Amino acid sequence: MIRTSRRKFLKYGGAAGAALGLGGWANLARADEILRVGVVYVSPVSDIGWTKQHSLGVEAIRAEFGDRVELTVLDNVYNPQDAERVFRELASTNHLVFGTSFSHGTPLQRVAPRFPDVAFEHCSGIVHLDNLGTFEAKYYEGTYVAGVAAGHMSESGRIGFVGGFPIPDIVGPANALLLGAQSVNPDVTCSTIFLNSWYDPGREREAVNTLVSQGCDVICSMTDTATGVQTSGELGAWSIGYASDMSQFSDRHLTAFTLDWSSYYVDAARTVADGNWVAEEHWGGLSDGVVKMSPYNEAIPAEVQAEMDSVKAAIAAGELHPYRGELKNQDGEVVVAEGEVLSDGDIRSMVWFVEGMIGSLS
Numbered sequence: 001m002i003r004t005s006r007r008k009f010l011k012y013g014g015a016a017g018a019a020l021g022l023g024g025w026a027n028l029a030r031a032d033e034i035l036r037v038g039v040v041y042v043s044p045v046s047d048i049g050w051t052k053q054h055s056l057g058v059e060a061i062r063a064e065f066g067d068r069v070e071l072t073v074l075d076n077v078y079n080p081q082d083a084e085r086v087f088r089e090l091a092s093t094n095h096l097v098f099g100t101s102f103s104h105g106t107p108l109q110r111v112a113p114r115f116p117d118v119a120f121e122h123c124s125g126i127v128h129l130d131n132l133g134t135f136e137a138k139y140y141e142g143t144y145v146a147g148v149a150a151g152h153m154s155e156s157g158r159i160g161f162v163g164g165f166p167i168p169d170i171v172g173p174a175n176a177l178l179l180g181a182q183s184v185n186p187d188v189t190c191s192t193i194f195l196n197s198w199y200d201p202g203r204e205r206e207a208v209n210t211l212v213s214q215g216c217d218v219i220c221s222m223t224d225t226a227t228g229v230q231t232s233g234e235l236g237a238w239s240i241g242y243a244s245d246m247s248q249f250s251d252r253h254l255t256a257f258t259l260d261w262s263s264y265y266v267d268a269a270r271t272v273a274d275g276n277w278v279a280e281e282h283w284g285g286l287s288d289g290v291v292k293m294s295p296y297n298e299a300i301p302a303e304v305q306a307e308m309d310s311v312k313a314a315i316a317a318g319e320l321h322p323y324r325g326e327l328k329n330q331d332g333e334v335v336v337a338e339g340e341v342l343s344d345g346d347i348r349s350m351v352w353f354v355e356g357m358i359g360s361l362s
Contacts, residue, residue, distance in 0.1 A: 038072045144177070199223065
């Protein structure tokens, strides 16, 4: 795998692209040339977390294609202006380009039309173009299952949630966490804190300290670190991990809702190489293995583990939907009527809290 610094890439990438003169994915299948793939991470690759799971997707491409693929991977690219330059340079030298963060959206939307023969894939994206597809996970399915554990394991009836930003991809899973807990104990509440950052271990530690001091004894963190899991354990609270199995960081880690992007990465690479790629919208969950639950903590009673497995299977089979009504918002207003289910569009644009959530979206 090729890894290079952002500075070197921006310095030399333009000249390389001019020399290659790539002709797009439709020509690749006929030319029998090496597939060139560029990937941009929003944070450094560590042993766990959001970016780690994307790196496993990249490795799946390597395993599938071997010497028939050349990968350029850049990490820690989060500033929109930097990202636009990086995507532009990658597009000049690659057949397929991946963006891995919601924050990469505007840069990709600006760059993709300039390179109509390059295939772009955006994780967490909401805008589609002729050559810009998106893929995402139904995180809320995993948080609902984890919420069942939280509802059983919480002694105070108060759980906590730490999120990166108050965007639908985070707000929705936070709501589902509480709904899962309330399926066990209707009186459970969930206090929330948003960091306005994907990677800020210091502020995350402060947030967990605040939540535990307020009486929350189960904490779920949707950030790109294990800080929430570590700090919760140190303070005697249970924790729920995100993206990767984080049990190595605390013996009070209940479970994690993990992400497996490999099928999306390999499928995009394969269809580009075959000349069959089209811009599509992918949204996977428990049923197709994009969302998975990590092993349960042995401290969770066997009957609760069995209940979690039952809930997980019911969601995967379409028999249980975390957002089935009646659902009320924080003000007690009915948003989803009894027996109805929130639409996919409404789920993906969710910027409201369900009843029992404590905190602000501002």
